Amino acid sequence: MGFLRLPTGPAFDSTLFDRLLDQESADRRALLKGGAGLGLAAAALIGAGGRAFAQDQPTPPGEDVGSDPHSMGTGHSSPVPQGQPVWSVYDPFVKPVEPGDKDITLVAKDVTTLISKDVAYAAWTFNGTVPGPTLRARQGDTIDFTFQVDPTASTAHSVDFHSSKAAPNEKFKTIMPGEEFKWSYKATTPGCFMYHCGTPPVLMHIGTGMYGTMIVDPEEGWEPAQELIFVQSDFYLKEGENGVMVPDYTKMLGNGNMDFVVFNGYANQYVENPINVKVGEPIRIFVLNAGPNVWATFHVVGAIFDKAYFNANPKNVLHGMQSMPVGPGDGIAVEFTLEEPGEYVAVNHSFGHAAHGAIAILRAS
Numbered sequence: 001m002g003f004l005r006l007p008t009g010p011a012f013d014s015t016l017f018d019r020l021l022d023q024e025s026a027d028r029r030a031l032l033k034g035g036a037g038l039g040l041a042a043a044a045l046i047g048a049g050g051r052a053f054a055q056d057q058p059t060p061p062g063e064d065v066g067s068d069p070h071s072m073g074t075g076h077s078s079p080v081p082q083g084q085p086v087w088s089v090y091d092p093f094v095k096p097v098e099p100g101d102k103d104i105t106l107v108a109k110d111v112t113t114l115i116s117k118d119v120a121y122a123a124w125t126f127n128g129t130v131p132g133p134t135l136r137a138r139q140g141d142t143i144d145f146t147f148q149v150d151p152t153a154s155t156a157h158s159v160d161f162h163s164s165k166a167a168p169n170e171k172f173k174t175i176m177p178g179e180e181f182k183w184s185y186k187a188t189t190p191g192c193f194m195y196h197c198g199t200p201p202v203l204m205h206i207g208t209g210m211y212g213t214m215i216v217d218p219e220e221g222w223e224p225a226q227e228l229i230f231v232q233s234d235f236y237l238k239e240g241e242n243g244v245m246v247p248d249y250t251k252m253l254g255n256g257n258m259d260f261v262v263f264n265g266y267a268n269q270y271v272e273n274p275i276n277v278k279v280g281e282p283i284r285i286f287v288l289n290a291g292p293n294v295w296a297t298f299h300v301v302g303a304i305f306d307k308a309y310f311n312a313n314p315k316n317v318l319h320g321m322q323s324m325p326v327g328p329g330d331g332i333a334v335e336f337t338l339e340e341p342g343e344y345v346a347v348n349h350s351f352g353h354a355a356h357g358a359i360a361i362l363r364a365s
């Protein structure tokens with residue numbers, strides 16, 4: 001077992017890398033499932049492909065890039081299709097929350113979901129959905145956080161909260177299947193923040209579905225509005241088992257194009273299921289770009305954003321905006337009111353990306 005550095009040049013056999021990755025993945029799954037205990041599995045992983053191994057062996061790009069510089073990498077273990085896809089429309093509406101400390105639990109688990117009509121995808125998730133649940137707190141709240149990795153998960157995971165100020169090597173550490181980790185922090189800064197798995201290679205863990213939003217409302221709260229969340233993300237696919245697609249890490253690295261760019265985990269989700277909103281009443285959309293790679297220029301056809309806020313922080317206010325840029329790992333909020341009944345299309349105005357699924361219909365009446 002072990003990696004060869006990815007060669008370059010015309011003589012490179014492009015299937016070699018995949019074959020090595022597939023073998024690596026199979027070996028790791030066997031280790032995790034066949035180990036007598038988690039300690040054994042952890043030791044085997046570190047020996048097989050973690051940082052200790054990486055010191056004297058060349059590694060593929062991004063293998064050790066993660067939120068915690070001391071986390072062991074999970075290499076290129078890939079999710080295994082898990083039976084029939086489990087999916088339902090992701091509720092785009094977010095409910096207000098009262099100020100006060102919040103108990104939040106996230107569970108990393110492997111799920112086969114849908115990311116487009118009839119396209120099943122073997123995902124790593126938080127709480128079984130892509131994106132994970134939309135969390136919400138008020139500035140000043142204490143977040144009492146519990147993280148678990150489901151015992152049946154095929155690999156180790158972590159949680160990186162962009163809404164926290166914390167030492168990543170302690171608070172964003174990687175834990176093994178069956179383990180639990182708790183910590184607390186104060187949500188000091190308002191915003192539309194990403195959370196994601198930070199386990200190396202972080203590109204793979206995000207590309208496989210491990211992200212979500214935490215909205216931290218400003219201390220004084222927001223004015224009432226119809227509030228929505230749109231999480232944009234991009235997917236890179238290759239054929240897996242039984243017609244289920246699996247992530248393609250080499251495409252994520254830039255050696256290929258994305259197959260889908262989506263809002264809330266599924267291409268054209270709100271074209272198939274338009275979102276009903278009210279005419280004449282304010283709308284606030286929080287947009288998080290989870291990436292891993294594709295940028296967004298968020299626009300609503302037929303609307304002008306009366307106000308827009310970088311990072312969804314009221315101090316970062318702009319007026320009369322036609323669209324708003326949102327890079328991967330960032331969030332915004334936009335506010336507008338629709339004055340006529342009709343169907344208004346929300347898009348990534350980088351239309352090549354809208355054409356890959358980043359499009360939604362707001363049905364105003």
Ligand SMILES: [Cu+2]
Nearest residue numbers: 157197199205
């Ligand atoms: Cu992960």
